[in-house]
Every structure is written in structure tokens, then in C-alpha cells.
Amino acid sequence: MFDEQPFCCHGCKTVFQILNEKKLDKYYDIQPMSGIKVERTDAGDKYEYLDNEEILADLLDFSDGGISKIKLFVPGIHCASCIWLLENLYTLNTGILQSFVNFPKKTINITFKDQEVSLREIVELLASIHYAPEITLDQLDKQEGTNHEKDLLIKIGIAGFSLLNVMLYNFPEYLPGGDQLEEVFVKVFGWMSFILALPVVFYSAADYYLSAFKGLKHKIINIDLPITLGIFTLFAQSTYDILSGSGIGYLDSLVGLVFFLLIGKWYQGMTYQALSFERDYKSYFPVAVSKTDGAKTESVPIKNLLVGDRIVIRNHELIPCDAKLLKGKANIDYSFVTGESMPVNKKTGEIIFAGGRQAGSSIELEIIKTVEQSYLTQLWNQDNNKKDTSTKLNSAINKISEYFTAIILLIAFGSGLYWLIFDSRLAIYAFTSVLIIACPCALALTVPFTFGSTLRVFGRKGFYLKNTDIIEHLYKTNHIVFDKTGTLTINSKVKTQFKGDTLSEEEKRIIKSVCSHSSHPLSIAIANSIKNTQLKETHNFLEIPAMGISANVDGKKVNIGSRKFILGKEETETSSTNVYVLIHDKVVGHYKIENVYREGLQDVINNFKKKYKLYLLSGDNDSEKDNLTKIFGKNAKLLFNQSPTDKKEFIKQINNNEANHVLMIGDGLNDAGALMESEVGLTVADDIFSFSPACEGIIESSKFKNLYEFVNFTKVSMKIIKISFLISFLYNAVGIFIAVQGILSPIVAAILMPLSSISVVAFATLSIKIISKRELS
């Protein structure tokens, strides 16, 4: 909020500030960018590691002659204003020569003079204008995406080029009297078409042969096999026609077919470039930590850490490997690892597992296991037994194509044999005609276009899938497993309720004043629940780990904390978290703090309950069991105190039955193993660009209430696919009816084949569009 106007992001706000001030400033053209407000947030030593030569060399894309280039991932890139601001970086720091934003990938390429400005300064500058880049470990093992997409575009370009030209040469054939074309033209046009078709057959369509061959090797008849058969027969027949001078062939149909197929592939291959579905611990961990030898500290890459090294972890820093606490008060927040939102206190000498975040003052640790061998990293790395889903992919279409191929071959041989007996001149022609016309182009386009459209519709509604295959897997699921913390509940929100004597305004102010001194989530929750804004002065503030806080306000002693801290008795209540308040030697009551469930949870569960077997796996204790039983009903299985390994094993158990297909919905790293093990793993994320564990799909947390509609919509998609199959079969039936009679002419092929493809594609995309408008809110 600025000037009482809401902004979509900090970028817009900054740009607005600039423009706003410029408007008031008459001399804006004398001093450009005078109004920019660079908030000098003190990043401290957070980016100190960027001064380390070794890390720098790994991060920089290019560095020579004083000029360096780097590509940074900036999740904060949000809108057009962000591009404007980020591309004007050079006005903020003259050492920066150029910054170039790639919006879909949310990256920024910066070229800078490394003598004038260091990478650390650039990153700190970015952070200060609220575009903190994400620099993580997996960036160091740099791997540029393959040029697969570019290849596909070039293949489409070549196919399109050939298609238009070949159609031009074949055009006379389409017109009445085309058969009276001069001999020379037939020859020239034929040869030209042949030359133009060569790159299409041998380059553009090559992937289909490879896929068909791979399928045969695994004894699977996939849809690419009849396509390959069709392409080869078309090409052989046309080549024969052209060489023998008997005609111009079917090359227009052939090239058109390949072109449409490639378009389908391209449409299906649309991905969310800025989203990452395959993250592992590497993208969660920092690049470097501060190592100390007692006297001085320096930043070292975490891959160089050895057992026995001593490291310093500051407030909000992540612990990269299992370590022993040497010094300081450890207050470790494992919320992303275990789902537990309350920080854990550790005493000197205790072992701290990797993945936690320190909250509070700096601590010193001694490493007992390297990063790769730490407990959690090991857990996440057990992905080698991840089911090979690719063999099951497109099972519906592959099953059909198995029968399809067999039937087509049968008809082709049958008609060939028939004509061999009755009119042997037509035998080979009838045989090839059947294979040509039956080429399942429309069939092959159905799935990419239906699922491609579904994927796009989902994406617009805040549900992002890794690829189109996931839709079919989602359709098949019959068991749904939920994680609790962060998935069903909102991590950042709790419900606070005061039980006891009614608090006076004065008392509320005292409580808020004391609580606002502590960074403990419970203190924050209580402080936030009190609306009063005036704070009182507090003295002698003391935070006792695992107990509570204490301070003097207006000469009164105030203690806030656990039952044990205030009353000296162990907590007996397990159904909620209670915080007791003692003001001036009098216990005034306690705050009851409960999780807040996501909006619409009850509806989502009610809908799922009818058709799916539901489970809940929670890493927490069973304090919420009664509440959850009410929501989930009696048939659901609710399990508590589940470790990450337990969760994974549980999914494995369900998977033991072949008929079971598991959809797992989780959020944190503690679910990573389970998400991997399940057939479809969904992550609920508040910010879809921030870190999420490896999964098949990401759903915006605000769209969680629509989850049932999304899952249910996959059924619509499958229905549309089935209808499209039917349509393309009808076309095939008509085509084959003509082909078996041995009267298929190039013109019939040239009309029938594109027509079937286009009508199927139109049907699939339009119906998804129309139905999604009705079904998905």
C-alpha cells in the first residue's frame, strides 16, 4: 500500500513512487531517476559468500577483461513494471552495463564491470529493491536446458515450409481437369515435391520412428508405430508414383500429416518455465556457510565442508548438514522439514539435523556428517526407486493403438489378398491405400490437444501440472493422502482465543508489549491477536527457551509461557497449545492457540469422501484428532506422529496393491519422500515460485478449495478423448471403405486426412474450453 493504493508487487510500488515524484518535480529531466527509493536494508553478511572466488567462478556465466555476466533467478518478477525497473538497474549502479529480463523464466541476465561493482553488491542492490535473487546449490552444477524445444520449432518450420510448397505443386490435381496436366509439369512438380518432402520425412518426423522402434523393443505397440507405418507407406507409394511417372503422389498428405503431428507435440509440450517440479535438497540449501576456526570466519561452499569443521549459523540461516551444537542458544525451526511450526530447543552437545533454520542469535556447530550423508538429504535422495511411470504413460491411447494397428494390418492384408485374386493390378495399391488412409493422425492428435488444453485451463486457475501425462494419472487415482500441517492448515495463521477472566485494555497492552519482544511464533500469534497499537515500555525482558518469556512492565512482573513455566505443573491438555499469562503474581488465564484450516476444506473433503479412500498423515501429535475426524468422517484413516520415512512407507504400502493409485497432497520437505512415492504428488504453495519439494503438480494455496473440481475435471478430459477417438474412427472407417476398393486418389487423401485432424483438434480444444468455463470456477 502506498498513497492508499494497492500494488501487485514492490516493483509496481517503486515505479509508482518514481513516476509520482517525477510528476511533481518539474526538473525531472535534469536528474533522471531522482525519485527512486532504494531501501538500504542491511543485508549484513548474508551475501558474504559471493565474495568467495570459488563460488563466484561457479556462478558467473562469463568473466573476461573486467566484464562479467551472470544469470540470476528472481522469483519476485511479477509484472511489466518489474521488467522496467530491473532493466534500468544501470541507472542505480554505473558498474552495471546491462540487465536483461526473461519474463517467463523469471531470470535476469546482468552484464557488469567486475572492477567497479562486485556480484555481492549487485545481489544486495537487487535485494534492497525487493528482488532478492534465489541463489541455491543446484545453480552451481550448471545445466542448461536441452535445446529440445528449439529443435521442435525448427522441425515445425521445415514441415510448414514444405507443406505450403508441396500443396502448391499438388494444387492442379485438386481442380477438375487436373489429370490433363502436361507431362512436363507432372514431372517437375513431382520431383520438387519429392525433394521438399525429404527433410520432412528424414528430419522432422524422425522422432516418431525412434519412439515406435523403442516401443517395439519393449514389446509395446504405441501410437507411433501405425504413424511410422503410414508415413513410410505414403513415402514409398509416392516415390514409386513419381519415379514411374504415373502421378504426383501423396506427398502433400504426408507433409501435412507430419506438420499437424508436430504442432500437436508442441502444443502438448507447453511447460511452466519458471516453475520447478524437480527440485531436490540442492535447491533448498544455501550455497555457502560461514566456517570458523575460532579466530576468523570465512565463507566456504557447502560442498567443501568436512566432518569436524566448525560453522556459524546466524539468525534465519539454514543448517546444511547434521551437526553438533557447540555454542549458543539453538532454537531450530523445522517447519519446512517436519511441518511442525514450533521451533525446537537444543542444548549444547545435542545433535541438530540438517534442514532446520536457526531463529535467534548465532550458534556454532561442529559438523558430524557431510551434506550428502546427512539424514534428510539421504531421505530425499532415495529417488532411485521412483516408479518408472513412463511405461504406463498414455495407457489409454497405447491400448487402443495396439488393437488399432492389428486391425489395420489385418484389413490391409485382407484387401490386398482379395484384389490379388480378383484383380492383381490393384492388390499392392489397395494394400498401401489402407495403410495410408488409416494413419492415425487424428488419433494421435487427440491426446495432446485435449490434455494440452486441460493443462492450460488448470494453469489459468492456479493449478500447475508438470506435464500432460499427469492428467491421466490424476484421472486414475482412487486413494488420496493428505498431509496436515501446511496442507490442510495455514502455516502462517493460527486462531488465538483467550480463556479466563476478561482482560482489561490495560492488560492487553501489557501482554502485547511483552510478546512483541519475542520472535517465537506463539508470541507473534498472541501479539497479532491484540489490536491495541500502543506499546508500553518493558524492562528486564528475558526469554527462557522451552518455557516462556518474562519482563517488567510498569513495575509489574509479567510472565507468559507454558503451563509448567507459569503454574509449575506439566501440561495436561493435549488438544491445543496453551499459553498461560501471569501478571503481577496473578494468573489471569491462558491463550488457546489452534490451527486454522484452509477455507473450503470441509467441502473439498466432503466431495472426495464419496468416491475416494481418504487418508491423513500428520507429523504432529493427535491433538487435532477430534476436529479432523469430524471433517474426514469415520471411513478415513488418520495417522499421527508420522516421520517423513513413515509417510513414505505408508504410501508404499498402499501402492503394493496394483489397483491402488495414490494422490498425495503435501507441502514441505517432510512430505518429499511420500510425494515421490505416490503416483501423483501435489504441493500446496503460498508462493508457487518459491521452493517446493519434487512433485507432479503445484496448486496455489488459495485454490485449494477448488481441488475437487480440478480432479473431477480430468474425468471430463478423458470423456472428451473417448469421443474424439470415436470421431477419428469414423473418419478412418470412411477412408478404409474407399481404400479397400482400390479407388483412393491423392485428392481424397489430401482432403480426408487434414479434415479429420482439424475436426478432432477443434472438437477437443473447444469442448475443454466450454466445459471448463462451466465446471471450474
Added chain:
Amino acid sequence: MSVVIILIIIGIIVAGGFLAGFIWAVKSGQYDDTYSPAVRMLFDDSKEKTENTPVSSDDSESKTK
């Protein structure tokens, strides 16, 4: 007849030129990001009028090419 042949040859050369252009465009990464250039185009316009910055973006752009 010869006219048609010549036309066809010219046609294929022109179309081939476009194909070459397309392949070049793909290879030089112009299809990597189809959103930001559209927005960036609008920025450049206003920049010329209101700014006289030490390093103009046009200069640095041509340097990297």
C-alpha cells in the same frame, strides 16, 4: 510453361529465405521469451525522451550481440 517454372523457382527461393530467417530466429533464441520484448518495446520509447543516462541500453545491447 517456362513462366510457371520460373515462378516456381522464385517462389521456392523466397519461401526458402523465410525458412532460413525462421531457423535463424529460433537458433538465436528469439522464441525463448515471447513476453518481455513486447513490453520492453514500450519502455524504450519513453526512455529516449526522459533520460540521458551514462550508458544507454542500446549501446550495451549491441555490444553483447
